[in-house]
Amino acid sequence: MNKQSPTEKLLIVGCGDIGQRLARQINPLGYQVTGLRRQLVTDLPYLHYRQCDVTNAEQLHPLLAEGFDVIVISMTPAERSDEGYEKAYVNSCKQLITGLQQQPYKPRLIMFVSSTAVYSQQDGSWVDETSPTNPDGFSGKRLLEAEDIILNSDYPGSILRCSGIYGPGRHRLIEQAINQRASASPHYTNRIHAEDCAAALVHLIERAKQRPLDAIYVATDSNPAPMIEVVSWIAEQLGIHQFVAADAINERGNKRISNQRLLDTGLQLRYPDFKTGYADLLASYLPPK
Structure with a gap:
């Protein structure tokens, strides 16, 4: 679609923090x-917002009729529960694919932002894209269900x-250290900066122009x-000596996640x-120096 057009149309379904960073980059x-949100907010110079409940066919399908080359799904559940995850991820993906099937065009790419919560390894082992996914929590199970909807559709998806x-705005570990609520767990944790998360989306969207x-x-x-x-390390930088709590809840899982496949595409973090x-x-x- 729009192969001769110098401008491609990108739709971000569930356009919150990551969506805004993606749009800017x-x-x-x-x-x-174009970004879809449940509650309408002010447009940004690089992003036009539309109010839409993406689980509502009457709201979503007319918007899809406008035609988009690339669709990114980056939802945030309204509540952390099985029902919340089912609605945000599974129902949204179902409505998106159903709506696209009613359109005369085919997007060149659908990208779904999922989570490593689909991995449940607890032994500190290395995990990558080929590792088994046997989540024991509702979040990982619902995310896998949504992933399958995208990957089993008739549209190019990743x-x-x-x-x-x-x-920025996601300072949980810093606040835990300051409030002496940090965990002293030896379990491995894995993280990605929000800017790098958005950059990975940009990189893959562009890469898909040349190869699947x-x-x-x-x-x-x-x-x-x-x-x-x-x-x-965080506490040391802040000059804090007492920062852990014996009853602090540890991060879920204990695994080392490899980013080698993404780095092999040429992405630089x-x-x-x-x-x-x-x-x-x-x-x-x-304090300022």
Whole structure:
């Protein structure tokens, strides 16, 4: 679709923080970006918002009729429950595919932003796109269900499984250290800066113009690390000596996630480890030099 057009139309379904970052980063490449949200917010210079409940066919299908070259699904559940995840991910994907089947055009790419919650490994082993997915929680199960809807559709699709996203507005570990609620767990944790998450989407959307994408990519930084190492470093930068709590809840799982497939596509991470990523965030907590 629109092969002769210099401007491609990108639709971001569930356009929150990651969607805004994606829109900002991809704007210089000549995309016309539309973002769907449940509640309408003010447009940005690089992003036009439309109010839409994507699980509602009467609202979604007329919007799809406008025609889009690329569709990115980046939903946030209204509540952390099985019902919330089913509605946000499974029902949204079902309505999207049903709506597209009623249109005369075919998008060149559908990308679904998923999560490494689909992996349940607990032994500190390395995990990648080929590893077994046997989630024991509702979140991973519903995400896998949504992934299958996209990958089994008649449209070119790819899944981006993101590890723990952090960045501006996502300071949970910093706040835990400050409030002496950090975990001293030796279990490995995995994370990706929000800017790198968006950059991975841009990179894959552009790459798909030249060659088919793999079905699944994992977006995570290059340095899985034990939780105690991460929070200890954060506390050290802040000059905090007491930062852990004996009853603090540990991160789910214990695995080291590999980003090699994504790096092999040529993506260069701006924040390849937690130290480079958290250094920028910590600046707002430190007194000016």
